[in-house]
Amino acid sequence: xxxxxxxxxxxxxxxxxxxxxxxxxxxxxxxxxxxxxxxxxxxxxxxxxxxxxxxxxxxxxxxxxxxxxxxxxxxxxxxxxxxxxxxxxxxxxxxxxxxxxxxxxxxxxxxxxxxxxxxxxxxxxxxxxxxxxxxxxxxxxxxxxxxxxxxxxxxxxxxxxxxxxxxxxxxxxxxxxxxxxxxxxxxxxxxxxxxxxxxxxxxxxxxxxxxxxxxxxxxxxxxxxxxxxxxxxxxxxxxxxxxxxxxxxxxxxxxxxxxxxxxxxxxxxxxxxxxxxxxxxxxxxxxxxxxxxxxxxxxxxxxxxxxxxxxxxxxxxxxxxxxxxxxxxxxxxxxxxxxxxxxxxxxxxxxxxxxxxxxxxxxxxxxxxxxxxxxxxxxxxxxxxxxxxxxxxxxxxxxxxxxxxxxxxxxxxxxxxxxxxxxxxxxxxxxxxxxxxxxxxxxx
Numbered sequence: 001x002x003x004x005x006x007x008x009x010x011x012x013x014x015x016x017x018x019x020x021x022x023x024x025x026x027x028x029x030x031x032x033x034x035x036x037x038x039x040x041x042x043x044x045x046x047x048x049x050x051x052x053x054x055x056x057x058x059x060x061x062x063x064x065x066x067x068x069x070x071x072x073x074x075x076x077x078x079x080x081x082x083x084x085x086x087x088x089x090x091x092x093x094x095x096x097x098x099x100x101x102x103x104x105x106x107x108x109x110x111x112x113x114x115x116x117x118x119x120x121x122x123x124x125x126x127x128x129x130x131x132x133x134x135x136x137x138x139x140x141x142x143x144x145x146x147x148x149x150x151x152x153x154x155x156x157x158x159x160x161x162x163x164x165x166x167x168x169x170x171x172x173x174x175x176x177x178x179x180x181x182x183x184x185x186x187x188x189x190x191x192x193x194x195x196x197x198x199x200x201x202x203x204x205x206x207x208x209x210x211x212x213x214x215x216x217x218x219x220x221x222x223x224x225x226x227x228x229x230x231x232x233x234x235x236x237x238x239x240x241x242x243x244x245x246x247x248x249x250x251x252x253x254x255x256x257x258x259x260x261x262x263x264x265x266x267x268x269x270x271x272x273x274x275x276x277x278x279x280x281x282x283x284x285x286x287x288x289x290x291x292x293x294x295x296x297x298x299x300x301x302x303x304x305x306x307x308x309x310x311x312x313x314x315x316x317x318x319x320x321x322x323x324x325x326x327x328x329x330x331x332x333x334x335x336x337x338x339x340x341x342x343x344x345x346x347x348x349x350x351x352x353x354x355x356x357x358x359x360x361x362x363x364x365x366x367x368x369x370x371x372x373x374x375x376x377x378x379x380x381x382x383x384x385x386x387x388x389x390x391x392x393x394x395x396x397x398x399x400x401x402x403x404x405x406x407x408x409x410x411x412x413x414x415x416x417x418x419x420x421x422x423x424x425x426x427x428x429x430x431x432x433x434x435x436x437x438x439x440x441x442x443x444x
Contacts (some may be wrong), residue, residue: 012136017085020139024088031099032091035108046109048116050116055214057116059085063121063211065327067200067269071131072207078135079123084143086122089143090115093150103118106355110242113225117168120222123176127327140180140414148172152375159371160364165226165285166344170372172280172337175334176329185326205268212272216246219279223286241289242282245299249278252303260311270310273328289345289397298343302336309335341369 058080065075089133094114095105122145126138133141152174200208224238253274257267278299282289289295309331345365354359 001221002061012325013134016136017140020143021174024092027092028088031103032095032105032107035106037436042108047244049221049225050109050113051115052218052226053116056218056222057087057120057123060218061212061213063214064205064272065130065208066203066211067126067272068131068326069137069199069201069204072204074135075119075130078138079126081135082122082138083119084117084124085139086142086146087112087115087150090118090146090150093147093440095119114164114168116173117226118146118149118153118176121171121175122146124172124329124333125179125182127329127332128176128179128325129186130326132186132324132326135215139295145178147186148178148375152372155371155375156368161367162364162368163287165228166368168226169284170221170337170368172284173341173369174372174376175330176334177373179329180325180334181377183326188346193288208272209261209268212275215276215277216250217248218282222278223283227286227309238286240285241295242279244292245278245282245295245302246276247278247363248273248296248299249303249306252300253277253307256304256307260307270307273310273332276332277302280336281340281343282331284337285344285347288351290347290351294343294347298340300431301343302339304386305339306331341365362398389410 017063061083062076062079066072090109091111092105094111095107117144118265123141124142125145129137129141148314149171152170153164153167156167156170156441157164216226218244219238223242224235227238229235253271254266255339256274257270258264260270261267278295281298281302282295285298289298310328313330313335314325314328345362348361348365352361
């Protein structure tokens with residue numbers, strides 16, 4: 001029998017989507033234009049990179065969330081829906097500076113790439129609440145998380161003069177901690193025991209493994225797409241370093257999966273959660289990695305830390321902090337991201353000849369992490385204080401920060417409203433609440 005609350009989403013999901021999309025169309029109609037000053041060489045160079053990032057966001061993350069036996073439709077379909085909405089919103093927010101100075105939002109392939117990378121942070125967050133929310137929740141979460149991440153990016157660049165590559169690659173730390181905070185907010189009583197339908201089988205596991213393989217194949221493009229290509233060989237270094245880190249983490253994750261299994265067998269979900277750890281860690285530390293062996297050590301350590309987190313920390317996070325982490329984003333993104341941040345700090349200090357410069361970098365680097373953690377975990381509380389620090393910034397920054405802070409302040413309130421019809425406990429992880437199945441139709 002279909003869930004009782006399923007028909008009520010018609011009065012919530014459809015109006016929300018139509019309202020938001022109409023608003024985006026109006027904004028794009030009056031305030032945006034396509035940047036046409038680039039040459040053909042720029043397009044031919046950027047378009048493959050855009051396609052690689054697009055495959056990661058849509059296909060990789062989409063199939064990655066299909067491992068639940070009765071939630072495959074929602075795992076892939078809602079991923080596309082959130083990505084489509086959040087990318088449009090990210091384009092608007094990232095173009096605020098251009099809007100202020102030029103009166104128009106300029107769109108090109110690079111802005112699309114940056115918008116999709118901002119969207120990736122929201123998709124990471126959604127992994128923590130996958131199966132326990134409805135599509136209305138996911139749309140709100142996606143828009144709010146992208147707003148918070150772009151606010152974090154602005155703060156790092158304006159306050160600490162952080163390079164765009166470093167600020168954007170903090171998406172793993174920001175998205176995962178944001179997601180853990182989110183799943184704590186939406187905690188359901190009785191989650192200590194597995195949900196009735198929180199299961200996976202071989203068929204859905206194969207689809208999910210396809211998403212992992214896609215992410216593994218295209219991750220070098222994701223890490224290298226924003227690397228400054230004016231320095232000869234830097235993009236090649238980034239691609240090679242990412243591939244080597246991924247290769248090492250895949251091998252190490254397989255070994256750790258066998259060692260942690262009582263029967264000495266490979267565990268598919270364990271592999272999926274840890275096989276990409278090297279790519280995540282080396283992506284955060286990409287600016288400081290110069291040698292292949294550095295990337296390989298980072299990948300090796302990331303896989304071990306990720307495996308330990310998956311095996312032991314996931315259940316402790318649930319019992320101690322009431323964080324039911326569906327896709328294990330703590331072990332997949334948070335721990336490898338923090339390891340990459342530490343590796344970046346160590347490598348940068350090691351390569352610095354001037355102690356004063358090294359100390360200054362360490363202070364700024366630590367501040368960037370503290371700001372990211374503060375915004376992702378307690379966004380609503382701290383945004384007012386952060387706004388005061390931007391008093392001397394430009395006018396467009398103050399307006400944007402105030403707007404984002406205002407909507408972020410009510411994030412927890414918005415998601416917990418009963419008006420959005422959260423799924424009943426017994427109907428979590430069930431596609432039947434949101435999708436039509438022909439074999440279940442009543443024939444008259």
